[in-house]
Amino acid sequence: MATDGQSEYEAVLCVKPEVNVYRIPPRASNRAIRAADWKLDAPDWTGRMRVTARGKVAYVKLEDKISGELFAQAPVVEYPGITVETVSDSSRYFVLRIQDDNGRSAFIGIGFGDRGDSFDFNVALQDHFKWVKQEDEFKKQEQAPDTTPKLDLGFKEGQTITLNIGQSKKKDRSRPQSSGGFGLLPPPPGGKLAPPPSSRSTNHNTQPSAGGSDTGFLLDLDTSNSNSAAPSDPTTTASSDLWGDFDSVSTK
CATH class of the missing domain: 2.30.29.30 (Pleckstrin-homology domain (PH domain)/Phosphotyrosine-binding domain (PTB))
Structure with missing residues (x-):
């Protein structure tokens, strides 16, 4: 042998x-x-x-x-x-x-x-x-034993994964909402705003008084949503309606 x-x-x-x-x-x-x-x-x-x-x-x-x-x-x-x-x-x-x-x-x-x-x-x-x-x-x-830890890449029972494919990463830019819940459009160029829709009639040709302020605007929204009757004096109505001021500016 x-x-x-x-x-x-x-x-x-x-x-x-x-x-x-x-x-x-x-x-x-x-x-x-x-x-x-x-x-x-x-x-x-x-x-x-x-x-x-x-x-x-x-x-x-x-x-x-x-x-x-x-x-x-x-x-x-x-x-x-x-x-x-x-x-x-x-x-x-x-x-x-x-x-x-x-x-x-x-x-x-x-x-x-x-x-x-x-x-x-x-x-x-x-x-x-x-x-x-x-x-x-x-x-x-x-001959040497393998002592290095091995990674367990298998799925456990009931384990799933979710793949996000083709989804846009852009953030959803929602329009800002007012504190009262009314959606307001951004002002147009030049600072001119169109009057919002109102359930009561408004005299657009009436000039507002010089004392109009933000407080009058909030009061006007409250009165527009209430069931009280509109004032009979058109001069008082125009002075308390802030939107009339914007109308008078747009007519210039």
């Missing part, structure tokens, strides 16, 4: 037709790795490099250019990390920790003749482990 690693599909991330391999001296504990310490003009092996991925693990494989036979490989579980390290004096060289089927490991140096190849190699590993990080975050979110 195949294990999970063997059953997963192997994707090819990057292929470079030529890479140089160097034996490197043992590293000093607190010293940066320098490619200048290697014999750069005399590589120990030259072949093809393929970078593949199976699941979350990436593999740097060094293969023969013609036969494709595997020379060495380095399983990479994180990047940057101890499996693939950069050197301090060049962007074209790396330190690679190779590992065989028995678990034995060794450190070798690899280098590219073109900076574009080393850039592609670096980006291929970065993109793969960026994807691994995103996958881990998605799994954590799926």
Whole structure:
């Protein structure tokens, strides 16, 4: 029965037709790795490099250019990390920790003749482990319980809503009413008013007395609505009727 690693599909991330391999001296504990310490003009092996991925693990494989036979490989579980390290004096060289089927490991140096190849190699590993990080975050979110409160947007039993569609927002401007309940029209331009309708006869040709006031107007409304007989003196009637004053003005 195949294990999970063997059953997963192997994707090819990057292929470079030529890479140089160097034996490197043992590293000093607190010293940066320098490619200048290697014999750069005399590589120990030259072949093809393929970078593949199976699941979350990436593999740097060094293969023969013609036969494709595997020379060495380095399983990479994180990047940057101890499996693939950069050197301090060049962007074209790396330190690679190779590992065989028995678990034995060794450190070798690899280098590219073109900076574009080393850039592609670096980006291929970065993109793969960026994807691994995103996958881990998605799994954590799926496993974590959702503690955020959820909004209940459903209708309760018997609950209704009212929609006001197309209704005018203008205020209803009603005409002002007098305190006595009589609707009075606004005065026409020029300050001239027409006399209101009256149930009793009014002599429009009679000139009002100079003592007409608002009080006489209110008294006139009271007398017009009462059942008492109209005064016989037309002069008295004209002086107590304020509307006659407006009539006399309109006749000028």
